[in-house]
Amino acid sequence: MSTEIRKTERRAEALSKDRIVEAAIAILDAQGEAALTFRALSTRLATGSGAIYWHVADKQTLLATATDAIIYQALSAATADSGDPRAAIQTLMLAVFDAIEARPWVGAQMSREPWQSAALQVLEGVGGRLDALGVPDGAQFNAATALLNFILGVAGQNSAAARLDRRIGDRTDFLAAVAAQWTRRDPARYPFLHRIAGQLPGHDDREQFLAGIDFILTGIEAAR
Amino acid sequence: MSTEIRKTERRAEALSKDRIVEAAIAILDAQGEAALTFRALSTRLATGSGAIYWHVADKQTLLATATDAIIYQALSAATADSGDPRAAIQTLMLAVFDAIEARPWVGAQMSREPWQSAALQVLEGVGGRLDALGVPDGAQFNAATALLNFILGVAGQNSAAARLDRRIGDRTDFLAAVAAQWTRRDPARYPFLHRIAGQLPGHDDREQFLAGIDFILTGIEAAR
DNA sequence: ACCTGAACACCGTTCAAGT
DNA sequence: ACCTGAACACCGTTCAAGT
Numbered sequence: 001m002s003t004e005i006r007k008t009e010r011r012a013e014a015l016s017k018d019r020i021v022e023a024a025i026a027i028l029d030a031q032g033e034a035a036l037t038f039r040a041l042s043t044r045l046a047t048g049s050g051a052i053y054w055h056v057a058d059k060q061t062l063l064a065t066a067t068d069a070i071i072y073q074a075l076s077a078a079t080a081d082s083g084d085p086r087a088a089i090q091t092l093m094l095a096v097f098d099a100i101e102a103r104p105w106v107g108a109q110m111s112r113e114p115w116q117s118a119a120l121q122v123l124e125g126v127g128g129r130l131d132a133l134g135v136p137d138g139a140q141f142n143a144a145t146a147l148l149n150f151i152l153g154v155a156g157q158n159s160a161a162a163r164l165d166r167r168i169g170d171r172t173d174f175l176a177a178v179a180a181q182w183t184r185r186d187p188a189r190y191p192f193l194h195r196i197a198g199q200l201p202g203h204d205d206r207e208q209f210l211a212g213i214d215f216i217l218t219g220i221e222a223a224r
Numbered sequence: 225m226s227t228e229i230r231k232t233e234r235r236a237e238a239l240s241k242d243r244i245v246e247a248a249i250a251i252l253d254a255q256g257e258a259a260l261t262f263r264a265l266s267t268r269l270a271t272g273s274g275a276i277y278w279h280v281a282d283k284q285t286l287l288a289t290a291t292d293a294i295i296y297q298a299l300s301a302a303t304a305d306s307g308d309p310r311a312a313i314q315t316l317m318l319a320v321f322d323a324i325e326a327r328p329w330v331g332a333q334m335s336r337e338p339w340q341s342a343a344l345q346v347l348e349g350v351g352g353r354l355d356a357l358g359v360p361d362g363a364q365f366n367a368a369t370a371l372l373n374f375i376l377g378v379a380g381q382n383s384a385a386a387r388l389d390r391r392i393g394d395r396t397d398f399l400a401a402v403a404a405q406w407t408r409r410d411p412a413r414y415p416f417l418h419r420i421a422g423q424l425p426g427h428d429d430r431e432q433f434l435a436g437i438d439f440i441l442t443g444i445e446a447a448r
Numbered sequence: 449a450c451c452t453g454a455a456c457a458c459c460g461t462t463c464a465a466g467t
Numbered sequence: 468a469c470c471t472g473a474a475c476a477c478c479g480t481t482c483a484a485g486t
Contacts, residue, residue: 015470038460048471050462055469059460111335111380115388115402120409120417127416141420141427146436152380153373156335164339178339185344192351193344196365203365212370218446219439239451262479272452274481279450283479452485459478466471 015047017055017065025066032166033105036063064116067109071118074099075125085132086217090210092125093151097209100155104162107155114152123148133217134224143220150212158205175201239271241279241289249290256390257329260287288340291333295342298323299349309356310441314434316349317375321433324379328386331379338376347372357441358448367444374436382429399425 023044027036038059042049056062078095082088100107110118127144135143161174168174179200182193247268251260262283266273280286302319306312324331334342351368359367385398392398403424406417 037458039458042472048473049460050472051470053461108336111377112332112384114377114381114384120406120414124414124416127420130416140416141423142432142435143439144416144420145432146374146439149377149381149436150370150374150440151377153335153338153375153377156376156380157338157373160336160338182344190344190348192348192354192364192368196351196368199365208366208369211366212373212440215367215370215440215443215447216374216436218443219441222442222446223439261477263477266453272454273479274453275451277480450486452483454482454484456481457479460476462475463473464471465473467469 015045015051015055020045020052020055021062021066021069024062025070028066028105029103032163033108036105060113063105063109064113064118067106068117068121070099070103070106071096071110071121075121079125085129086221089126089129089133089147089217090213092122092129093147093213094206094210096122096151097154097206100158101205104159106159108159108163111152111156111159114148119148119152122151130220133221135220136224139220139223143223146216146220147213150216154209154212172201175203239269239275239279244269244276244279245286245290245293248286249294252290252329253327256387257332260329284337287329287333288337288342291330292341292345294323294327294330295320295334295345299345303349309353310445313350313353313357313371313441314437316346316353317371317437318430318434320346320375321378321430324382325429328383330383332383332387335376335380335383338372343372343376346375354444357445359444360448363444363447367447370440370444371437374440378433378436396425399427 020041023041024036027040027044036059038049038052042052045052056065074095075092078091082091100110106118110116113119123144126147127140130140130143161171165171165174168177179197182190182197182200185193187194244265247265248260251264251268260283262273262276266276269276280289298319299316302315306315324334330342334340337343347368350371351364354364354367385395389395389398392401403421406414406421406424409417411418
């Protein structure tokens with residue numbers, strides 16, 4: 001057993017679930033969600049499209065697995081617990097935010113399939129820190145899902161923006177186009193949109209995200 | 225002009241954007257999002273699929289228009305301003321919640337395309353009441369989008385649940401299945417999920433939603 | 449101006465056939 | 468056991484041809 005010779009010349013191209021997920025992530029990152037087809041995947045892997053089905057159940061599962069892997073990485077890298085539970089939750093949420101900002105397809109998938117593993121990782125991460133925050137047992141379910149729902153909303157918003165970015169040009173052009181759409185609406189019926197449209201093109205997504213987290217955390221703490 | 229005879233025998237089947245949207249909503253309500261195809265739509269309208277394209281740009285626009293109409297109805301019916309701005313925001317948010325619970329496709333569409341008109345209606349409705357709540361001008365953008373992002377997250381979650389409901393059976397069975405999935409995970413890595421799994425099958429979505437809104441509103445008020 | 453419906457260019461998934 | 472790739476059953480969208 002211990003003296004067994006390890007075969008190192010294992011075929012580099014051997015198909016496996018891991019290699020398929022890896023290739024899927026590469027396509028998603030490089031060309032976006034619409035580019036991920038089983039044809040593109042099988043071309044990249046130099047195999048037949050049917051071969052992929054031997055390793056993964058279907059496209060939905062493949063996307064869920066890829067998303068789960070990214071979120072796992074993001075959360076593993078972020079867990080530098082500082083003792084302060086509020087800061088720990090912020091760090092964790094920011095890690096997810098950065099992951100979905102870097103890969104819009106992750107946000108799209110999470111907001112579309114919030115019952116899958118990626119979202120559960122976030123729910124566990126947040127929920128597990130509520131004890132330390134002093135949130136009573138009976139309130140933790142609502143508190144954790146409030147934070148989760150908020151980030152899922154942001155995730156959908158972000159991925160939609162990225163999708164439109166890709167079409168319109170860069171981010172500034174996109175936000176300017178959205179702001180223009182707001183001000184094109186009837187000012188009598190949409191006064192608020194007119195009032196804040198100017199803030200849209202220059203605003204900082206990350207700061208806005210943190211502000212939202214702060215509202216929720218303050219509300220959670222107030223309910224203790 | 226005033227004595228012109230109005231032709232009342234106008235063809236009942238005349239195609240129009242409104243009739244197409246109406247038919248789309250009927251299909252979406254009765255059979256869900258997956259059932260809305262241009263073939264199904266043209267069959268129901270007794271026309272060719274190309275005729276639809278003469279009135280609506282594409283499927284995405286059709287879905288956005290239908291969603292916008294539903295949210296418009298929901299918000300129109302709900303605006304019974306009571307004087308108390310916090311209660312007014314809760315009423316408004318609940319109206320959206322009820323609309324997406326009644327029609328899961330509305331929630332799916334809103335969370336997928338949050339830059340479109342339906343979401344803007346919600347943003348305006350919420351934002352327009354922040355003045356009365358005493359939120360300073362500079363904080364209103366973050367406050368309004370926090371509430372919007374939360375409801376968009378809930379919308380995605382709800383529509384995903386409805387999609388799975390349809391597959392698994394009724395809601396209780398679905399939630400029990402989700403809870404079982406949670407407890408099947410490693411208890412050492414997912415202690416929180418294990419702890420709250422029991423609350424999942426019996427929990428009240430609406431109450432949970434209101435709790436989330438309360439957290440955010442409390443946080444917003446604290447920042448005044 | 450408005451409608452028809454075949455045709456085009458795709459999809460995800462299946463499956464008989466290979467090794 | 469694992470892989471191949473043609474075939475199936477769909478899509479959204481376009482467009483020549485009709486009225």
